Amino acid sequence: MWRNYLTVGVRSLMKNRAYALINILGLAIGMAACLMILLFVRYELSYDKWLPNSDNIYQLQTYYHDKQTGEDMNLQMSAFAAGQALKKDYPQVERMVYVSAGGFTVLRNGEAIAVDNGSMVSGPFFDIFQFPLVKGDPRTALKDVGSVALSETQAEKLFGSEDPIGKTLTLMLRGKPVDHRVTAVFKDLPKNSHMAFNMIARYDPATYWAEQPDFLTQWGWQSGWWYAALKPGSDPKVIQADEAAWEKRNIPDETFGDRKYNQGDDSDYRLVNIRDVHLGKAQNGAATPGNDRRTIVTFGVIALLILGMAVVNFTNLSTARASQRAREVALRKVLGAARKQLIVQFIGESIIVASIAMVMALALIELLVPAFARFLDADLDLHYFGHDGILLPVMALVLLVGALGGLYPAFYLSRFQPATVLKANRSAAETPGSGRLRNVLVVAQFAVSIGLIICTAIVYTQTVYARTTDPGYKREGLLQLTGASRRQVVPLSDTIVAEIARVPGVKSVGRSSIGIDTKNSSNTGISIPGHAEAVTIGTYAVDSKFFDTMGIRLVAGRSFDLGRPMDDATLPFPDDEAVERAFVARGANVVINELAAKRLGFRNPADAVGKQVKGGGFGTPDEMGLVPINIIGVVQDSRFRSIREPLEPIMFRMANNNRDAVLVRYSSATPDKVRQNVEQVWKRIVADAPFDGKFSEDIIQKLYKAEDSRAKTFAGFAILAVIVGCLGLFGLATFTAERRTKEIGIRKVMGARSRDIVRLLVWQFTRPVIIANLIAWPVAWYVMRDWLNTFDDRIPLGPTPFVAAGALALLIAVGTIASHAIRVASANPIRALRYE
Structure with missing residues (x-):
């Protein structure tokens, strides 16, 4: 029986190659897009889960609310005093470490080397964060003040192939060279981490801040991150519930003129698990750019919509083509086939198509994932086996898509009454209501496509607006140097400025x-x-x-x-x-x-x-x-x-x-030359401070890089959704044109002109597009209004993207079916009616 089902299913596909190609191609694109988006979503949700004991490590965050303006500023950072008070008051906190913000300047052979993502820590860092060490003992690394740990990449940059353990590095701290001993080398951190470390040095906060002791006691001074490891079985909600009383116990009243105020009046403190930092509420003061859950949910919804559109195509074409198999169904029923057997047969055929489409989809993913990962600057790995393998999800997706795509056609086909079909000697039959269902599904497809086109246009326009809007200063022709507040630079600042002013241009x-x-x-x-x-x-x-x-x-x-x-x-x-x-x-x-x-x-x-x-x-x-x-x-x-x-x-x-x-x-036409000359001036005057000069255009581009990447990714998948919709429309148009061949022949014999026939066929498919606009516009307006409100300065939400998206969708629909309409309308009616 199963062999017979398989043979019939393959023969049916081979008999209708064009239908099979459209179905399989549409499903393959939909599945590939869905899986790629889900790979990205899974990657975003995987931040810091790779770290041992990550479920028990928390970051202390500070949330500010301005009562005057209603604005919120949520910081991943917190004051040094806050962490000390937390450790003092709660025995549930087993260990805490303070991680300072900033980088390092390393002096080697008289050269100042800038080390990005370098931090100083107040305690045994590896007691909390169990980074995989390449060299060194985690129990003793960073145990003493003056010790330093390097990433593999940074160790190679500084020491080449030499073993760095026990070697001395000279760091510039507050303008003074301080020797540190290398005690560990850790593996480069994966990109799915909210932390970024190339160098970690142990220091004594009291000694380091001796000239500015207020840093250790002021609750309004944030310049680093506190991390806490709770004792096993501790519930952070218990600590959080006591937050108001904890603030009252620890944050002192201060005097501002003749008024008294308290830092706790406008701030709240939260313990956030490190796995939730990347997508968390606090994105200010982050070591690495974060994301928000709304974006991840949006991409997840897009994945489901594209897959849904592919399944709709499958269902539409299956119900349309299924009516051609009426005699086959009737004969099977006469020979004793039960309805259950017919349903199993047609769902099986659907799963075969889904399986072929999945093989094509996986081939596409293998080709596209490396480029997709580079574009997003993410570690997107495609594995079929293991805890992060996709084999089981792929098999489940094939079964789900096959069942969803074949369920209605299977029940629809199995309804045919053999007596009615065979008595009329018909090879085709139409179940009442199937045409209306197809129209509803076409409307839904184009509503999704139009909505995605509108959202893409608004997201792209807002992204361009963010990069190009007037910031209140002149961006062009500006070079920014940072690091002028370093202790060794400050005394020479006037000299540096005077010498730079003499540089040509x-x-x-x-x-x-x-x-x-x-x-x-x-x-x-x-x-x-x-x-x-x-x-x-x-x-x-x-x-x-x-x-x-x-x-x-x-x-x-x-x-x-x-x-x-x-x-x-x-x-x-x-x-x-x-x-x-x-x-x-x-x-x-x-x-x-x-x-x-x-x-x-x-x-x-x-x-x-x-x-x-x-x-x-x-x-x-x-x-x-x-x-x-x-x-x-x-x-x-x-x-x-x-x-x-x-x-x-x-x-x-x-x-x-x-x-x-x-x-x-x-004002020079050769900005790179100006930068090079400015760098020479800097290095000549302050050789022990690294030069960090960037053009304002490059800074802005980096500032909005993540926004730009998301906008382009959104646009790419929106285009795929439109393509999937067009494939389905193309298949339906082909089928409709074939079914109405005799009708069109009669119309032409009765005097209808070719343009009348074309208009009739085009209107049949453009009417659902017009209805789809009425559905998509209000939904897209609501979603985009909410998204634009996340920007302080934004484009007006006018009618242009809505009208343009509707017109584009209409143009796409007309262009997709026009070739069929013209070909059928131009055909000789004698060929259609010769046997009548």
């Missing part, structure tokens, strides 16, 4: 503690007379040439002037109490941006000029009182960070310290 040079996507964030409270609450404003140091160099336009008032002592807000480091008290007494002049003026209550920027407020942010202790702040100018708003983040109200002060970014404005 350089127009101006400015310095700032905020640059293009420099990640750092600093804010303070501004006290306004008559307001109960202080206004939170970002505060950053700049020099007198910063605004001109960046191309930031002055809206009202004046800019900083080196000839006016009140403009200079520089304070000595280390702290000098006498100088600080004098500074608090005299106050300082500042420039603010337009948003800061609005937040401070001024209706127009000009109204803010000449006004005085009080606040901090200058580095003076709070107990000395608030600093009188005179607003001397207002500049236009500038967006230094991602378009997803809220625009920041900023207060600029002119100071010579804490300026990490050097901005170089050039």
Whole structure:
């Protein structure tokens, strides 16, 4: 019996090769797209699951809520004091380690080598994170202050083929060379990790921060990540439930002018399992770019939609072609076949088609996955066996698709009444309602296709808008150097700027503690007379040439002037109490941006000029009182960070310290030559600090790289969905044209013109497309409105993408069936009617 079923199924496919090709090709594309998306989704969900004991390791995160604006800033970082208080209060915490943010400068043979993704840790790091070590003992590695562990790649860069264990590395820490002994080499971390380490050094926080002891006690200073390993069987929800009381016990009240405030009033702390960090709520202050669950769910839905469209094609073509097998079904029933046997036969044929399609799909995946992984910069591995093998899911998918695609045709075919079919001597039969079902499925297909086209257009337009919208400064012709706040660079900063200004092609040079996507964030409270609450404003140091160099336009008032002592807000480091008290007494002049003026209550920027407020942010202790702040100018708003983040109200002060970014404005037609000359100047003056210079266009491109990759991936799979839909429409159009050959012949004999026939056939398939638009538009509008709201600055959600997608879908449908319509309408009616 089974052999007979297989033989009949293969013969049926061979008899209708075009139908079989369309069915198999559509299913193969749908399955390949579905599996590739699911590989990506599985990869995104696998972050840090490879780490032993990952289910028991947690990151302490800080969530801020601005009561004035309603804005949230969720940080993966937390204050050093927060981790210490957590360990002190909860016996469930077995171990904790603090991991500092930043990188390292290594001195080797008189050369400064920058090491990205380098961190200092406060304790035995490998007691919590059981990284696979290539060399060294995890029990003793990083046990002592002054020890360092390297990744395999970094060890090879620094030591070549030599054994690095026991060797000495000189690290520049706070401007001083400090020797460290290499005690371990660990395997390069996989890409599916929220952590990124090339070098890990053990340090003593108390000694390192001796000049700035406030770092160890202030709850508002985040510059690293706390990780906790809980004791087996401990429930983090118990700790979380006590969070409010824990904050009250540990976070001290502070004085801001004549007001008291508490850092815990605007912040919450969460223990988040490391497997949930990558897709978690907190994405600010991350060591590596994260993702959000909404994106992953979206891709998962797209995978199911594409697969669903392929199954719909299968069902449509199967029901359409199945009517041609009426006599076969009738004869089988006359010879004693039960309905159950017929259902099994046709579902079996469906599974055969699904199996052939899956083989083609796997071939496509083998070819495309390497390029797909490189494009997404992800470790997408295709394995058939093992815990991450896809063999069982593939087999399940074949059975599922085969059953879904063949279930309705099987029940539909088995309904034919043999007496009716054989009495009429018909080889074809149509079950009532099957045509309506096909129309409903075609509408659903095109609703999905149109919706995906609309979403793709909006996502792509928003991505382009993010890269090209006016940021409030001139992006072109700008070179940014970072690392100017290093201790060994600061004393030579003026010399560096003066020498860079002499480089041919350089127009101006400015310095700032905020640059293009420099990640750092600093804010303070501004006290306004008559307001109960202080206004939170970002505060950053700049020099007198910063605004001109960046191309930031002055809206009202004046800019900083080196000839006016009140403009200079520089304070000595280390702290000098006498100088600080004098500074608090005299106050300082500042420039603010337009948003800061609005937040401070001024209706127009000009109204803010000449006004005085009080606040901090200058580095003076709070107990000395608030600093009188005179607003001397207002500049236009500038967006230094991602378009997803809220625009920041900023207060600029002119100071010579804490300026990490050097901005170089050039007018040369050969920017690479300018960069090369600037690098030579840097290395000549500060040989012990690595040069890090990037063009602003490259920084922006990297900033939106993940957004751009997701948009292109989304577009690629949307195109595949449209292709799958077109294949189904093409098959149905072919079938319909064949079935209506005699009808068309009669119409032509009765006087119908070819264009009338073409219009009749085209309208039959364009009507479902029009209905699909009415379904897709509101759904796409709702989804895209929600997505665009995740951006602080976004494109308007106008009618253009909706109308364009509808027109494109209509054009695709007409183009798909037009060739059949024209061919049938142009045929000689005698051929269709010769036997009638």
